[in-house]
Amino acid sequence: MKTNLTEKEALLIAQEYKDKYEFYGQLTGEVRFYEKFSKNVKGFTAWLVIGKIETLSPEDDNEYEIVVSDETALVEYVIDINGFERYPHIEDGGLSEEEIKELFGDDNDLD
Numbered sequence: 001m002k003t004n005l006t007e008k009e010a011l012l013i014a015q016e017y018k019d020k021y022e023f024y025g026q027l028t029g030e031v032r033f034y035e036k037f038s039k040n041v042k043g044f045t046a047w048l049v050i051g052k053i054e055t056l057s058p059e060d061d062n063e064y065e066i067v068v069s070d071e072t073a074l075v076e077y078v079i080d081i082n083g084f085e086r087y088p089h090i091e092d093g094g095l096s097e098e099e100i101k102e103l104f105g106d107d108n109d110l111d
Contacts, residue, residue: 025053043071
């Protein structure tokens with residue numbers, strides 16, 4: 001399949017995005033292309049650029065993916081180490097406080 005971006009271009013787009021939004025960890029240089037990735041990606045074709053963070057335990061997930069649309073040459077979103085989609089480039093692109101409380105409970109629940 002002919003792509004609009006090269007692997008190097010996708011990696012550069014992801015690196016600039018990571019630097020702009022100050023993500024932890026480092027990009028590994030691993031880039032994966034998907035012809036039919038997700039309906040959430042314009043054109044469905046995407047490059048996943050892999051990043052890793054340091055974790056407390058070697059058993060913990062430490063990988064995140066920056067999803068770059070092949071059609072628009074823009075980052076659509078980030079898949080965090082827990083598998084959640086994040087949108088740092090959109091105001092309030094993460095979970096709201098209410099969503100966090102719903103998922104993980106209120107601090108007062110520990111009393």
